[in-house]
Amino acid sequence: MAASSSLISTHFHSFSPLSRSPNRKFLPFPLSKPFSRQKPAASASPILSLLPDKTQKRSLIPQQKAFCPPCLHKLLLATRNPFSSVVESLLIVCASAVLSLSLFIADVDPASAFVVTPPKKLQSDELATVQLFQENTPSVVYITNLAARQDAFTLDVFEVPQGSGSGFVWDTDGHIVTNYHVIRGASDLRVTLADQSTYDAKVVGFDQDKDVAVLRVDAPKEKLRPIPIGQSADLLVGQKVFAIGNPFGLDHTLTTGVISGLRREISSAATGRPIQDVIQTDAAINPGNSGGPLLDSTGRLIGINTAIYSPSGASSGVGFSIPVDTVSGIVDQLVKFGKVTRPILGIKFAPDQSVEQLGVSGVLVLDAPANGPAGKAGLLPTKRDTYGRLILGDIITSVNGKKVSNGSDLYRILDQCEVGDKVIVEVLRGDHKEKIPVVLEPKADET
Numbered sequence: 001m002a003a004s005s006s007l008i009s010t011h012f013h014s015f016s017p018l019s020r021s022p023n024r025k026f027l028p029f030p031l032s033k034p035f036s037r038q039k040p041a042a043s044a045s046p047i048l049s050l051l052p053d054k055t056q057k058r059s060l061i062p063q064q065k066a067f068c069p070p071c072l073h074k075l076l077l078a079t080r081n082p083f084s085s086v087v088e089s090l091l092i093v094c095a096s097a098v099l100s101l102s103l104f105i106a107d108v109d110p111a112s113a114f115v116v117t118p119p120k121k122l123q124s125d126e127l128a129t130v131q132l133f134q135e136n137t138p139s140v141v142y143i144t145n146l147a148a149r150q151d152a153f154t155l156d157v158f159e160v161p162q163g164s165g166s167g168f169v170w171d172t173d174g175h176i177v178t179n180y181h182v183i184r185g186a187s188d189l190r191v192t193l194a195d196q197s198t199y200d201a202k203v204v205g206f207d208q209d210k211d212v213a214v215l216r217v218d219a220p221k222e223k224l225r226p227i228p229i230g231q232s233a234d235l236l237v238g239q240k241v242f243a244i245g246n247p248f249g250l251d252h253t254l255t256t257g258v259i260s261g262l263r264r265e266i267s268s269a270a271t272g273r274p275i276q277d278v279i280q281t282d283a284a285i286n287p288g289n290s291g292g293p294l295l296d297s298t299g300r301l302i303g304i305n306t307a308i309y310s311p312s313g314a315s316s317g318v319g320f321s322i323p324v325d326t327v328s329g330i331v332d333q334l335v336k337f338g339k340v341t342r343p344i345l346g347i348k349f350a351p352d353q354s355v356e357q358l359g360v361s362g363v364l365v366l367d368a369p370a371n372g373p374a375g376k377a378g379l380l381p382t383k384r385d386t387y388g389r390l391i392l393g394d395i396i397t398s399v400n401g402k403k404v405s406n407g408s409d410l411y412r413i414l415d416q417c418e419v420g421d422k423v424i425v426e427v428l429r430g431d432h433k434e435k436i437p438v439v440l441e442p443k444a445d446e447t
Helices: 002-015 069-078 082-106 124-139 324-337 352-357 373-377 407-414
Strands: 140-150 157-169 175-178 188-192 198-207 212-217 240-245 253-267 274-281 293-295 301-308 319-323 363-367 395-399 422-429 432-439
Touching: 124 140, 124 240, 124 253, 124 293, 140 175, 157 240, 175 324, 188 212, 198 324, 212 324, 240 274, 240 301, 253 319, 274 301, 274 324, 274 407, 301 324, 319 324, 352 363, 363 407, 373 432, 395 407
Parallel strands: none
Antiparallel strands: 140 157, 140 188, 157 175, 175 212, 188 198, 198 212, 240 253, 240 293, 253 274, 274 319, 293 301, 301 319, 363 395, 395 422, 422 432
């Protein structure tokens, strides 16, 4: 009602001849003089009824005097029709009912009904990261390692989770690639896909030396999205990388970083055999990220997250990934044959520290079984004579002309060879050197 009165007052001040002007002075309304209220015509407005009527002898407002705006406003309120206030009240009630009904139908929080949320504007690099995560998340899986335990009182056998890790879909046949240490010692394995569906997994094969394993699940092909395969030979330090995994059981976590170093070397947790050309990154890799993919900025696989260097066990900015060029060859052999055929010399050698104490450089042969490649070729192991004195065996100093200073050098050379290759092994026997040809063979348990 106050709003309506203000509107009428504003209308009157805008268009009435009595509106204020800089050169006009208003006189107070003469309350002492009597006046009579004339009943306006049916078509006349309340404002026109207040104006002087020429047909009447006695006008309501003397022409020589004017109303001040406050007095005129009070006069208008006094002469207002009561029916108009009822109509305005009904309109307010109807508007409130319509607004409440719209909020109820639209199921909108009343507190936020009048809040306008501006659209989010992301930078181009943010949009690329979001798109990369959304496109590659369906390829990443969660792996649970279950171990059989027997109750001490009831002797019942049950399975308990003893570890977890990550993996990714290799192809639509259900092959899942992960680290060997993720599935090590498991009596049963379960794989959880991105849609939270869980399947029992079978071990297709594994390579302990390179910490790679392949599983298989019987899942529908429409649920399996293979991850795009890239290359690791042309990587550069400073290149942006992305790691997706399940750290501490938190599924599908994305961390970003750069390549901090290339051609690093780490040892396999299972056999101690060195893994060459490892990628170093500062992307956060925590327990549970093992087996997850390391991607480049185009969303292609360039490595498998396998280890971290941290005294506390959590991410310290130094993570390692097995390069995809190494992984591809291993996975192909595991899928086809269920094993990796890798050549060996068939020897056991002493720790590098023991050889350094002798003041020589090379690999000291501790044992060379007679049925192994080295034993057949005539390499001599370390032994004791009849008096208990230690007689050193052959010390390998080179293979195919490549210098061997420690065990890592020997493994690195053998990784470049194939089963059945003949290599020339140069050894230090006593105080002289000899060259012995050896035919490489696969491991005894892989034949």
